[in-house]
Amino acid sequence: MKQFTIRTRARTDFVRLDDHISDCLAGAGLADGVATVFVPHTTAGVTINENADPDVPADLETVLDRMVPWQGDYRHGEGNTAAHVKASLMGSSVQVIVSGGRLRLGTWQSVFLCEFDGPRTRQVWIQGISNR
Amino acid sequence: MKQFTIRTRARTDFVRLDDHISDCLAGAGLADGVATVFVPHTTAGVTINENADPDVPADLETVLDRMVPWQGDYRHGEGNTAAHVKASLMGSSVQVIVSGGRLRLGTWQSVFLCEFDGPRTRQVWIQGISNR
């Protein structure tokens, strides 16, 4: 297992991880298989979406904020229920195919850490599994 | 593949699976790799979220109920459309890294079966894949 840390800059902040993940996989020598990108937190998640226009992750942040408002009739005493819900909506991991030693993403795809209760320092864990 | 069953107790009910998963992996002898935890149902899902405060899964259940109300202008004749939608929002599987023979979750993370149309008896399937 490989890992790295990411410093987020705001309560809600989507951070591209592609280069970090590629570095981990190069270090692990994975040529063909699947990489699991796992976020060991409960108020942050991970998703794949468009990297070309920064308005796409910005819109995604905004729409999720509207779907699950920060202020609400919640029971959890820490006041960050919305972040927990959004983490489950995005999920704790993504799986990406590795082929020919390269992370195989679509033309417009990047992997984003989804910070929902920042700014914080977050960990990302990578496990590559070979198909041979 | 390993499997076990879980008895849920209410229409909406989040049940911790960590110990069951760890037992399956110990039985399979998986030391390092990734475990896929798969729910073979369409009105239940699986997610990872906080285990310390039971108000977190309780809030998650409540917020999902508000986002997708049980009663609504739905076509599906069985009347459980909301459960189907919530199952897809959470997903049918989670992937967890296994390292040194242990399930690697963050400090506050647990894996929860998400019952959305209970009470029922649910199956959980586990497939561990070694990285060697």
Next chain:
Amino acid sequence: MKQFTIRTRARTDFVRLDDHISDCLAGAGLADGVATVFVPHTTAGVTINENADPDVPADLETVLDRMVPWQGDYRHGEGNTAAHVKASLMGSSVQVIVSGGRLRLGTWQSVFLCEFDGPRTRQVWIQGISNR
């Protein structure tokens, strides 16, 4: 890695992939392991839900449209922000256990490509990993 293409027929369109996936796995000779079904697009996703009543995917499409309306106060200039958000809500991949050479889905489960900005021709990538 195996791949195939799917032609979608409407802006929102859920298309069953089970037979295509099984064909890919048979071609790859995977007996026991996990298959990753990955959609390399940012306005389409993939989910597992009920295949018996076509009203279930129809309701899922409708509920997602209500949760994230096509028209809205969005920044992304292409006008398809809703499709990007719904892609992240469903996710870019599903993982399905393979056992005894067969895709292991629950009785009522199928894998659906989730088109949110069609009609288009979409790619689906399959990577099977054996548990040896």
